[in-house]
Amino acid sequence: MSRLAGKVALITGAASGIGLATTRRLLDDGAMVVAGDIDEAGLAAISPKTSTDRLVTARCDVTQEIDVENLVSLAVSHFGGLDIAIANAGAGGYALLTEHPLGEWQRIIDLCLTGVFLTVKHSGAVMRDNGSIVTVASLNAIQPSRGMAAYCTAKAGVAMLSRVAAMELGPRGIRVNTVAPGLVQTNATGTFFAIPPIVEEFAENAPLGRYASPDEIASVIAFLASNDSSYMSASFVSIDGGGNTGRYPNLPAIFEQIGFQSPST
Numbered sequence: 001m002s003r004l005a006g007k008v009a010l011i012t013g014a015a016s017g018i019g020l021a022t023t024r025r026l027l028d029d030g031a032m033v034v035a036g037d038i039d040e041a042g043l044a045a046i047s048p049k050t051s052t053d054r055l056v057t058a059r060c061d062v063t064q065e066i067d068v069e070n071l072v073s074l075a076v077s078h079f080g081g082l083d084i085a086i087a088n089a090g091a092g093g094y095a096l097l098t099e100h101p102l103g104e105w106q107r108i109i110d111l112c113l114t115g116v117f118l119t120v121k122h123s124g125a126v127m128r129d130n131g132s133i134v135t136v137a138s139l140n141a142i143q144p145s146r147g148m149a150a151y152c153t154a155k156a157g158v159a160m161l162s163r164v165a166a167m168e169l170g171p172r173g174i175r176v177n178t179v180a181p182g183l184v185q186t187n188a189t190g191t192f193f194a195i196p197p198i199v200e201e202f203a204e205n206a207p208l209g210r211y212a213s214p215d216e217i218a219s220v221i222a223f224l225a226s227n228d229s230s231y232m233s234a235s236f237v238s239i240d241g242g243g244n245t246g247r248y249p250n251l252p253a254i255f256e257q258i259g260f261q262s263p264s265t
């Protein structure tokens with residue numbers, strides 16, 4: 001399929017998990033892709049396996065405005081413009097509110113919320129008319145989890161930021177939509193997957209009874225990036241096997257059961 005032929009896409013957090021699967025999917029759909037991440041070795045590993053002149057990679061820390069500006073400039077200088085931006089970089093952490101270190105709170109808000117703000121800001125500034133921005137939030141934007149206050153708050157912020165962006169950029173035909181994955185097996189969720197009760201409790205609470213692969217998230221992101229979703233904007237798209245109908249695994253209870261005090265996720 002080449003529904004993205006001629007389109008220039010930018011993606012953050014592209015070296016692993018959902019970002020990597022999405023980068024590959026955008027390339028498969030015919031797009032030119034500018035892929036940013038702090039993991040330069042991970043970025044370098046994409047290219048040999050994906051032999052194409054439609055991919056360029058660059059180090060980009062989404063918490064640093066200059067890095068995000070440079071990534072956007074690269075799309076313009078290398079491929080002549082920008083049509084699609086995927087604000088994907090993010091990661092969680094675990095701390096109960098009454099013990100939450102301020103620095104950890106600020107780290108997660110910076111990465112998950114401010115990073116998306118900067119990506120939308122600079123992409124939106126140069127994006128060609130009728131472009132598409134997809135932000136990656138989480139089931140935790142609408143479903144609270146004990147021990148994940150910063151992450152839940154940041155992801156809820158991403159959902160609202162995206163709706164404001166949809167209003168401001170809509171007059172140029174630019175659509176802004178949010179995806180909200182449930183549990184996906186990636187490096188970020190390595191701790192969860194090392195603790196079977198967490199995965200089991202997620203599956204019990206999701207009507208489809210299982211977690212997702214990164215490809216199942218990438219295919220929805222690619223749909224939102226393409227004109228197949230041409231009348232969608234300001235949408236919050238859950239990709240969680242129906243997990244939003246249930247409740248999130250009770251992390252403190254599970255950690256106590258197995259004798260963990262404060263793991264990071």
Ligand SMILES: NC(=O)c1ccc[n+]([C@@H]2O[C@H](COP(=O)([O-])OP(=O)(O)OC[C@H]3O[C@@H](n4cnc5c(N)ncnc54)[C@H](O)[C@@H]3O)[C@@H](O)[C@H]2O)c1
Pocket residue numbers: 012013014015016017018019036037038039042060061062063088089090091092111136137138139180181182183184185186187188189
């Ligand atoms: N895995 C899940 O269950 C799940 C569920 C809901 C939402 N998400 C969200 O999906 C997105 C991707 O997560 P993933 O599960 O693929 O994780 P991942 O760890 O596999 O990939 C995240 C990538 O982001 C990069 N990154 C980290 N900090 C960065 C920074 N400051 N600047 C640029 N890149 C940075 C990492 O190097 C990594 O390559 C995140 O926003 C995450 O919150 C994941």
